[in-house]
Every structure is written in C-alpha cells, then in structure tokens.
Amino acid sequence: MAPIISIAKLTKTYASGLRALENVDLEIRKGEIFALLGPNGAGKTTLINVVCGIVTPTSGTVRVDGHDIQRDYRVTRSRIGLVPQELHTDMFETPWGTVSFSRGLFGRPPDPAHLERVLRDLSLWDKRHDKIMTLSGGMKRRVLIAKALAHEPEILFLDEPTAGVDVELRRDMWALVRGLRASGVTIILTTHYIDEAEEMADRIGVISRGRLIVVEEKTALMKKLGKKQLTLHLQEPLAEIPAALGDWRLELKNGGSELDYTFDAGESRAGIASLLRRMGELGIVYKDLNTSQSSLEDIFVSLVSERA
Amino acid sequence: MSTAIRFPAFNRHGVLAIYRFEMARFRRTLWQSLVTPVITTSLYFVVFGTAIGSRMGEVDAVPYGAFIVPGLIMLAIFTESLNNASFGIYLPRFTGTIYEVLSAPVSALEIVLAYVGAAATKSVLLGLIILATANVFVPLQIVHPAWMIAFLVLTATTFCLFGFIIGVWAKGFEQLQFIPMLIITPLAFLGGAFYSIDMLPPAWRTASLFNPVVYLISGFRWSFYGTSDVGVGVSLAATLGFFLVCLAVVVWIFKTGYRLKS
Incomplete structure (x- = not known):
C-alpha cells in the first residue's frame, strides 16, 4: 500500500544546538495505527511538530500523500489533525465555540451536524456551552480531540493522548481511535505505555535520542520488548x-x-x-x-x- | 503518486475564524477594551476641554476644547491598537494555543489580516465612539470627513501592526507593556496632542519634528479643522512610511519564524 506520509532523511537541530532528530526515515501506511514509542526527550513531539508545520526542519523532506509539507502546506495541513500533549485550550471559550473555530481555521465551511456528532462521540454534547475552564482534565483532553476532528482530517496525530487520564477515559479513547481507523483515518500516536501500543497499534516505531531505531509490525516487536x-x-x-x-x-x-x-x-x-x-x-x-x-x-x- | 487535492487560494474561513474569535474576546473584555478608554478620554475633555479649556484662548482659530479632540482620539488609538494587537498574538503564545494556528492551512498574510484586522476594527470603533463622546462636550466640525476616516483607519492599522510585532517579540507581560507605556505614551503627549507645536520655543519645535507622532496627530487634526503643524502631504507620507516599515517587519517575522516557530 502506498504510504500516506513519507519522511526522508529528516534532521532537526534547534538553535540551542540540540539535535532532536537525526536522519529519520519513516513511512506511514494509509489507514494504519502507528505507535511511536520513546522515552522523554527522544524526539517524538519534534517529529510530529515537523509534519504538522509547527517546527521547521533543518534538512530532509516530509511528504503527505505525495505533497511536500512546505511547498504544499495548505493541502497537507488541511488533511492533518493534531492532539497536542499539553492541555492547550482557550479556557474562556466553550467546547462548541472552540470546535467551530478549529473547523473554520482549517478552511472548512460550517457544519453543525458534524460538530454535534464529534461532541456527542466524545461525551461533550451536554457540556457544549460550558466554559472550558470549568471542565475536568479528562474533559479538556476530549475537547482537544474534538478540535482536532472538527475539520474531518484523514490523518490524526495523538501526542501522548492518555498521559495522566483515568482508566475509563483511556478505554474510551481506545474505542474512539478504533472507530476512527474503521472510518479510514490514519492514526499516529505517541505513548509511554506499552500496553496501549499493544492494544492499539498495527506497527510500532521506537525512537531514541532523535534516531528511529526500530520500526516493526506490532507482533514482531512485542516479542522483542515484552x-x-x-x-x-x-x-x-x-x-x-x-x-x-x-x-x-x-x-x-x-x-x-x-x-x-x-x-x-x-x-x-x-x-x-x-x-x-x-x-x-x-x-x-x-x-x-x-x-x-x-x-x-x-x-x-x-x-x-x-x-x- | 499524489492525490489531486485543491485548497482555495485564500482561506476565508480561516481568516473569519480568527477574526470572529478576536472580536469575541473584545466583547468578553468590553469594560477594559471600550468603556475604560471612553471614560478616560471623557475625563480629559472635562478637565482640559471644559474646566481649563474655557480659560484658554483659541489655537489656530479653534476653541481649545475642540482643538484637543483629534489628539485625544489619536492617543486612544495608539494605546488601544498596541494593546489589542499585542495581546491578540501574545496570549496564544503564552497559553500555547498558537500551535493550532501554526499547524493550520493559513498563510502569514491571512494570519496578519485576521489578527490585525480584528484589532484595527476595535480601534476604529473606539475612535468613532470617542468622537461621538467628544461631540457631547465640545462643538465639533470635520472639514475633510473622508480624510479623517482614512487617517483613522491607516493609523489604527499601522499601530495594530506595530502591536502585533510587540506581541511576537515580548517574552513576558512586562515587555508587552514596555513600549506602549514608556515610549508611545510620552511621544504622544509630546507630539502635539494637547497643543500646537507652533506654540513651542523654536528649539523645542525643531526637536518635536523628530517625533513621528507629531505627523500622525497633525494630519488627523488637519482633517478636522483644515490647519496643521506640518504639511498634510508630509503627514500622510510619514504615516504610510511607518505602516510600510511595520509591514516589512511582520513579513520578516513570518519568513524567519521569529519567536513563532522553532
């Protein structure tokens, strides 16, 4: 199957001199769930941020369905949704207001029916008019997921989606991810939890000190790691x-x-x-x-x- | 092989989303954004226009209370444009929500258009409300209404661009306030907001000509009363020049990703 994301010789060195990524080559297959594992500071978030356009690469190329992320940034970004690791939300906004904002920002016309579906799927519908600052940590994380799904992306990046969330929400998120994959969305998630990768992923990549050291099918890798x-x-x-x-x-x-x-x-x-x-x-x-x-x-x- | 996917050349939904978001923030902070500057400016009219102004003679054949109106509007425009635009871009940087704008299919031009457009809208609105308030206290005339609007919009947009630059540059709330409080406000007070620079001794008058704010206030006052401290063409050129300098800096910010991208 043709890759939906192709990363070639990607290197990122920050102004501080820190080399966060070094010659990373990676292909993500369309429709798969790919788990990127690695310790803190391994380069997982930098890799995601480069693909999403938040961090500028030092060298190398990234293509999304054949489109270069820098030259054709409008096309590539419109197809990607990102759920960041930190709970970055406008605390004074409401879930409904913020998902409407996200959909518009990504160039999509208003579609209240889609936004309602997303909020209902994430159990946020009853809270849609509440200020985000009044929601629990788990609810705020759901809001971030809703924002990422508001523009109907084909590729979804989940950066540590279950870090610090309770068991129930973790299970809900796993169910949501499976549902998205069933609808054709390609999912790339980073996690520290091996059971999460085991539960969800088709393939697993291990990154450490900016280098991608292993990319394998889950079953093969679990034998090595477990x-x-x-x-x-x-x-x-x-x-x-x-x-x-x-x-x-x-x-x-x-x-x-x-x-x-x-x-x-x-x-x-x-x-x-x-x-x-x-x-x-x-x-x-x-x-x-x-x-x-x-x-x-x-x-x-x-x-x-x-x-x- | 890539799939042929087209994206509009102009992301109008994206621009509108940011613009509406910023205007909603304006509505949430109506007291701070609108009511406070209107009350402050009204107090200026009461003190300088009615109380002290009634004991002062005319300036350039204009009653003193009416003379200070353009200067006071400009003073409010400078301050509020800088505050609105700098907070507009600084807050997402501070809270981390900037990630969404940076990862969205919006161009640098669209981002500036949305943020600066919203901030300029607020400033122009504020200027017009202060003008209406002033009309309650002093009799007003506007000789060149079209030019008045042109100067108002151009100055508001220019200072919003300047505020956007400050919002990107600032590393903390203190730096955010530094330029508006310690540079712009003194320059505005010394730039003829409350007097004609022709009233100054020759040496101070010459020194005042190095203050760029003089040209902005002078041109705006000309649109009201047809008289000015410096030629209106020079005022317009100075305002446009400042606008182009700010625009060039903003273009450079997005080209280099200065303090927005790592």
Missing part, C-alpha cells in the same frame, strides 16, 4: 546453575541466593511450572518468589545502549 522475569529467593545459595536447568534462561544473582528466569511475554507460562518441578526434583528449595515485567523505559535504555 520480557518478563521470575525471581526465586533460594533457601540455600547456589555456586552455579545446575546443568539440569540448562533448558531455561536462568541467571544467578546476589551471591547465588536469587535465581532469575527471564522469558518472553508471549511465551507459554508452562515454562515456570516445569522449572519449579525440575528444581523440586533437584532438591533446590526456594523461600519466596515474585514476577516482574520490564518497563518500556528499561527496554528503551537497553535498545539504545545496544546501538550506541
């Missing part, structure tokens, strides 16, 4: 891992008093049961156990250090 760990606190320390436990990825820690078993999140948990059974047969007794899942931040650090 590591889990079982830690067994042993009754008696071991000098070394017995050869009979060679089938499992084990590591001794804390002077042999802890045994770590690392396995992929997608892997069958049967490995744990067989490991414990085998340990029992070998007379290795444990007094406690716990499981943990590596955070996305840990995984990023590991990915970055691998490529440094």
